[in-house]
Amino acid sequence: xxxxxxxxxxxxxxxxxxxxxxxxxxxxxxxxxxxxxxxxxxxxxxxxxxxxxxxxxxxxxxxxxxxxxxxxxxxxxxxxxxxxxxxxxxxxxxxxxxxxxxxxxxxxxxxxxxxxxxxxxxxxxxxxxxxxxxxxxxxxxxxxxxxxxxxxxxxxxxxxxxxxxxxxxxxxxxxxxxxxxxxxxxxxxxxxxxxxxxxxxxxxxxxxxxxxxxxxxxxxxxxxxxxxxxxxxxxxxxxxxxx
Numbered sequence: 096x097x098x099x100x101x102x103x104x105x106x107x108x109x110x111x112x113x114x115x116x117x118x119x120x121x122x123x124x125x126x127x128x129x130x131x132x133x134x135x136x137x138x139x140x141x142x143x144x145x146x147x148x149x150x151x152x153x154x155x156x157x158x159x160x161x162x163x164x165x166x167x168x169x170x171x172x173x174x175x176x177x178x179x180x181x182x183x184x185x186x187x188x189x190x191x192x193x194x195x196x197x198x199x200x201x202x203x204x205x206x207x208x209x210x211x212x213x214x215x216x217x218x219x220x221x222x223x224x225x226x227x228x229x230x231x232x233x234x235x236x237x238x239x240x241x242x243x244x245x246x247x248x249x250x251x252x253x254x255x256x257x258x259x260x261x262x263x264x265x266x267x268x269x270x271x272x273x274x275x276x277x278x279x280x281x282x283x284x285x286x287x288x289x290x291x292x293x294x295x296x297x298x299x300x301x302x303x304x305x306x307x308x309x310x311x312x313x314x315x316x317x318x319x320x321x322x323x324x325x326x327x328x329x330x331x332x333x334x335x336x337x338x
Contacts, residue, residue, distance in 0.1 A: 140184065140246050141177040143253070143336035148172070148303050150332030152197055154311065156325050158318045160216040165200035165225055169330050175236060189238035195261065197330070199311070200227045203319070205268035205281055212268075212283050216319045224271045228311075230284060231265040236292065250298040253336075259305065261288035283316045283324075285309055294334050303334040 150169035157163075173193020180186050202217040204226050217226060238257035245251075266284040270277045290307040307328040318324040 140244075141179070141338075142184075142187070142242060142244055143175065143189075143240075143255075143338075144177050145174055145337040146172065146191075146193070146334055147337070148332060148334040150197075150303060150305070150330040152199055153329040153331070154199055154201065155327040155329055157201075158203075158216075158320055158322065158324065158326075160319070161201055161203045163199070163201045165227075167198055167200045167227075169195060169197040169332065171195040171234065173234065173236070175238065177240070185242055185244060187240040187242075189236070189240050189255065189257070191236045191238075193234040193236060195232045195234050196229065197232070197328070198227050198229045199328075200225060202226065204270055205283075207279055212281060212316075214317070214319050214324065222272060224273065226270045227268070228281060228284070229267050229269065230263050230311075232261040232263050232288060235260040238292070238294075252297050253294070253301065255292075255294040257292050259288075259290055259292050262286060263288065283312050285311065285313050290328070296334070299335060301334040301336065303330075303332050305330040 148169075148171040150171070152167040152169050154161075154163060154167075171193055173191050175189040175191030175193075178188045178190070180188060202221075204215050204217050205228065206213045206215060217223065236257065236259045238255045240253070240255045242253040243251050244253075263284055263286045266281045268277075268279060268281040287309075288307065289309060290305050292306075293302075293304045295302050305328070309327075310324070311326045311328055312324040314323070316324045
């Protein structure tokens with residue numbers, strides 16, 4: 096019992112010591128001229144290293160009869176290393192790592208046939224709640240960045256153009272009616288993704304566009320007609336940068 100109280104007292108003393116030292120350090124953060132640390136100008140500042148985005152997802156070059164419905168959406172987040180390339184730090188290269196989830200709602204239903212998949216167009220007479228294909232990706236964004244930022248101005252214009260590589264780590268087709276649900280992993284999607292990106296905005300609000308340069312499905316995947324599924328993803332939305 097004595098040992099318990101002794102250890103407890105020591106922990107309390109150590110905690111008080113740490114808090115005291117932290118408080119003293121916070122109060123003592125001044126330059127040699129006596130200027131508080133928070134008033135110092137960081138000439139080596141970095142911008143927009145964490146991002147979160149929301150998008151509305153479109154499918155271009157859809158087969159005849161295929162239409163999108165509900166709200167096809169995307170969510171993305173990640174980290175981008177900001178590497179300024181000029182003295183004013185208004186030009187930079189950004190290389191990052193992120194994660195993206197994209198859902199595409201349409202009337203194109205995927206059906207399992209053993210180890211293969213078939214695709215059929217749902218008609219207006221078919222009663223169903225939702226039908227989608229969803230992909231999960233590891234993403235590698237690369238950007239050329241321009242902004243009119245300064246070390247003391249946190250509200251500025253930005254134009255970030257570049258491209259993004261992605262690898263699909265999971266893809267699922269899901270069909271839901273009021274009576275049953277059919278959900279399964281779909282391996283017909285193209286695993287390697289790449290496309291062009293553009294982010295333009297001021298302060299918090301930034302317009303985001305991603306245009307895919309390859310198809311959502313692998314080459315040779317047959318659609319509901321005689322042709323292949325050659326749909327191209329186009330995502331339009333908002334991007335929010337932090338730090």
